[in-house]
Amino acid sequence: MSEIKKIGVFTSGGDAPGMNACIRSVVRSSIYMGLEVAGIYQGYRGMLENNITDMNSRSVSNIIHLGGTILKTARCNEFKTDEGMELAYQNIKAANIDALIAIGGDGTAKGAEKFSIKYGIPVICIPGTIDNDLYGTDFTLGFDTANNTVIQAIDKIRDTANSHDRLFFIEVMGRDSGCIALRSGIAGGAEAILLPERDTAIDDLISKLEKGAQNKKSSSIVIVAEGDKNGGAYDVAKRVKEKFNYYDTKVTILGHLQRGGSPSSTDRVLACRFGYAAVKALLAGETRQIVGIRGNTIKLTSLYEALNLHEFKLEEDLLELTHILSI
Numbered sequence: 001m002s003e004i005k006k007i008g009v010f011t012s013g014g015d016a017p018g019m020n021a022c023i024r025s026v027v028r029s030s031i032y033m034g035l036e037v038a039g040i041y042q043g044y045r046g047m048l049e050n051n052i053t054d055m056n057s058r059s060v061s062n063i064i065h066l067g068g069t070i071l072k073t074a075r076c077n078e079f080k081t082d083e084g085m086e087l088a089y090q091n092i093k094a095a096n097i098d099a100l101i102a103i104g105g106d107g108t109a110k111g112a113e114k115f116s117i118k119y120g121i122p123v124i125c126i127p128g129t130i131d132n133d134l135y136g137t138d139f140t141l142g143f144d145t146a147n148n149t150v151i152q153a154i155d156k157i158r159d160t161a162n163s164h165d166r167l168f169f170i171e172v173m174g175r176d177s178g179c180i181a182l183r184s185g186i187a188g189g190a191e192a193i194l195l196p197e198r199d200t201a202i203d204d205l206i207s208k209l210e211k212g213a214q215n216k217k218s219s220s221i222v223i224v225a226e227g228d229k230n231g232g233a234y235d236v237a238k239r240v241k242e243k244f245n246y247y248d249t250k251v252t253i254l255g256h257l258q259r260g261g262s263p264s265s266t267d268r269v270l271a272c273r274f275g276y277a278a279v280k281a282l283l284a285g286e287t288r289q290i291v292g293i294r295g296n297t298i299k300l301t302s303l304y305e306a307l308n309l310h311e312f313k314l315e316e317d318l319l320e321l322t323h324i325l326s327i
C-alpha cells in the first residue's frame with residue numbers, strides 16, 4: 001500500500017506550452033486515484049516562500065488550451081543552498097505533502113533529484129521545456145508547439161524574403177540545444193542551420209550560399225540557434241556580409257514569442273499522458289524517475305541515468321537532409 005496521501009505539483013525553469021494541460025492532468029489523475037493535491041507556485045521559489053495552495057478538479061477548469069503556467073514559474077538560486085532546501089522541506093512538510101511532481105527542464109530535474117535524496121521525499125519529473133534536450137524522452141512538452149510557432153514565422157519571412165530577393169538570418173531559441181533550430185529549419189526549408197552542438201565555419205556557410213546563388217536562388221533563409229558558437233544571428237550576418245554581399249541581408253530574432261501560445265494537439269496529448277503516468281508512478285512506489293515518451297510508449301527513466309549517464313543526441317539525419325534538400 002502506498003503511503004502517499006497528498007501530492008504537490010509545480011512548474012519550474014523556462015515555461016513551455018502544455019504545462020497547464022499537464023497540471024490539469026496531474027490534479028485530476030490524483031483526485032481520480034483518491035489523493036489530495038496541492039499546487040506550489042513559482043517552482044522552488046514557492047516552496048521557499050510557502051506559496052502553496054490546495055487544488056481541486058475545478059482549479060484546473062478551462063486551462064487545457066492555455067500557454068504559460070497557471071502555477072507560474074521561476075528560477076531560484078536559493079534552492080541550491082542547504083538553507084534554501086531545508087526551508088523548502090519544512091514548508092512541504094507543513095503542507096502535508098508526501099510526494100512531488102516537478103514539471104520543467106534539466107535544471108528542475110537536477111534540483112528535484114537532490115531534494116529527494118536529501119529528504120527522502122518521492123519525486124517524479126515531467127520533461128517540460130521547449131528545448132527538447134532531456135534524455136529519456138523523444139519529445140519534451142512544448143517542443144512541438146514551439147516548432148509550429150517558429151515555422152509560422154519562417155513561412156511569413158519567406159514571403160517577404162522571396163519578394164525582395166533577400167537573405168534572412170533567423171535566430172531561434174536554444175542556448176545549449178539545437179533541437180528547435182534543427183526541426184524548424186528542416187520544416188521551414190532553410191538553406192543552412194547553425195547549432196550550439198556543431199562548429200559551423202563561416203566560410204563553409206558562405207560557400208553554401210554562393211552555390212545557392214549560382215543555382216539561381218533569389219533568396220535564402222539561414223536558421224541560427226541562439227547558442228551557436230559564432231554568436232547570434234546579427235554576428236553571423238555581419239561576418240557573412242563582409243565576404244559575400246550578393247543578397248540584401250536582414251536579421252530577425254524570434255525571442256520569447258517561441259515560449260508562448262496555445263499548445264498544439266501533440267503537446268496537449270503528451271501533457272495528459274505525462275501527468276497521468278507521473279501520478280501512477282508515485283502510487284506504484286516509484287521515485288526519482290523522469291516520465292518520457294519513446295516510440296509512442298510512455299516510459300520511466302531514473303533521474304540518475306537521465307541526468308548523468310547519457311549525452312543528449314541530436315537528430316543527425318535531419319542535418320544531413322537539410323544539406324541534401326536545400327540545393
Ligand code: ADP
Binds near residue numbers: 044074076078104
Ligand atoms: P530548467 O528546469 O528549464 O532547465 P533551470 O536550469 O533554470 O531551468 O532550473 C530551474 C531551477 O531548478 C533553478 O532555478 C533552481 O532553483 C533549480 N536547480 C537547477 N539546478 C539545480 C541544482 N544543481 N541543484 C538544486 N537546484 C537546482
Ligand code: F6P
Binds near residue numbers: 175
Ligand atoms: O526554455 C528554454 C529557453 O527558452 C532556452 O532555449 C533559452 O536560452 C532560455 O530558455 C531563455 O530563458 P529566459 O529568458 O527565461 O532566461
